[in-house]
Amino acid sequence: MIFDDCLDPASIRVGLDVTSFDEALRTLLSVPALAVDTPEVRAKRARDLAFGSQGEVVRLHDDVVLVLAVDDAVDAPAAALATTPARFEVTGEGSDEIRSARVVVLFLLPGRLSAFRGQAAPVLGRWMREADHAARLVAAASAEEIRALPGLTGLVLSDRLRVAAVSTPVPWRVHPDATMTEVLDLMVREALHAIPVVGDADELLGIITAGDALRQLLPSRRVDGEGTAALAVQGRTAREIMTRSVLCVSEDQALTDAAVMMVNRDVDELPVVREGALVGLLTKDSVLRALHDG
Numbered sequence: 042m043i044f045d046d047c048l049d050p051a052s053i054r055v056g057l058d059v060t061s062f063d064e065a066l067r068t069l070l071s072v073p074a075l076a077v078d079t080p081e082v083r084a085k086r087a088r089d090l091a092f093g094s095q096g097e098v099v100r101l102h103d104d105v106v107l108v109l110a111v112d113d114a115v116d117a118p119a120a121a122l123a124t125t126p127a128r129f130e131v132t133g134e135g136s137d138e139i140r141s142a143r144v145v146v147l148f149l150l151p152g153r154l155s156a157f158r159g160q161a162a163p164v165l166g167r168w169m170r171e172a173d174h175a176a177r178l179v180a181a182a183s184a185e186e187i188r189a190l191p192g193l194t195g196l197v198l199s200d201r202l203r204v205a206a207v208s209t210p211v212p213w214r215v216h217p218d219a220t221m222t223e224v225l226d227l228m229v230r231e232a233l234h235a236i237p238v239v240g241d242a243d244e245l246l247g248i249i250t251a252g253d254a255l256r257q258l259l260p261s262r263r264v265d266g267e268g269t270a271a272l273a274v275q276g277r278t279a280r281e282i283m284t285r286s287v288l289c290v291s292e293d294q295a296l297t298d299a300a301v302m303m304v305n306r307d308v309d310e311l312p313v314v315r316e317g318a319l320v321g322l323l324t325k326d327s328v329l330r331a332l333h334d335g
Contacts (some may be wrong), residue, residue, distance in 0.1 A: 064087070164198055
């Protein structure tokens with residue numbers, strides 16, 4: 042299935058004069074391919090989608106959000122797209138921070154969100170980030186200009202779940218000059234099995250596992266059962282301790298391929314990267330749930 046199969050030309054609204062997220066969604070829910078019941082029902086559904094009580098809001102780019110919702114009235118995924126001249130606040134992203142956007146892509150789906158999210162979000166997100174496509178999308182003056190943007194309508198929304206659909210954010214990371222005392226304190230306090238070491242641009246440089254940390258503690262413990270961790274790690278940094286050769290997966294990699302890697306290498310977690318930068322973590326538990334559900 043390609044994007045053009047889902048996006049009817051009549052479902053594109055350019056330069057939409059709206060001031061809120063739910064108003065943009067209400068307009069998209071009224072296009073012929075997505076028309077939902079009465080204006081009152083559309084208004085309520087738009088509010089529910091905007092505030093995250095139905096469906097899912099996914100950030101694709103600083104200017105673009107994707108909204109997914111299940112609708113029993115559609116037999117196949119149906120999409121609508123709107124651009125606005127002014128930014129509007131985006132609620133429903135699951136964060137306390139309220140961000141804004143100028144483009145909404147809305148999909149109504151006949152089945153589960155999780156599988157389709159794993160297909161569409163990585164593909165659309167990657168296209169938005171390439172070759173200034175998002176800026177050109179915002180600047181387009183007509184639906185025809187949008188459809189003529191290189192590669193957009195031909196985007197293949199694969200049937201395979203992608204890593205990005207299942208990975209979770211990495212709440213903790215350290216820089217290579219962090220002391221091992223600081224690293225150990227963080228790992229113990231937050232009960233971390235491993236902690237990534239990143240550079241100034243969040244590029245993944247290495248990883249420190251619980252096993253690496255334990256090896257730093259053992260020498261002092263062998264000498265003196267009452268010894269302290271400080272004796273073993275004094276003066277050492279994350280750069281000296283980290284494992285530099287780290288098995289990673291990209292966010293647009295097929296989830297089944299990543300699962301095979303985890304099984305073959307007997308690892309419970311894999312860092313997820315985008316152009317070398319750390320963006321998340323893939324765990325066996327999350328992969329198992331996704332493959333079972335999807």
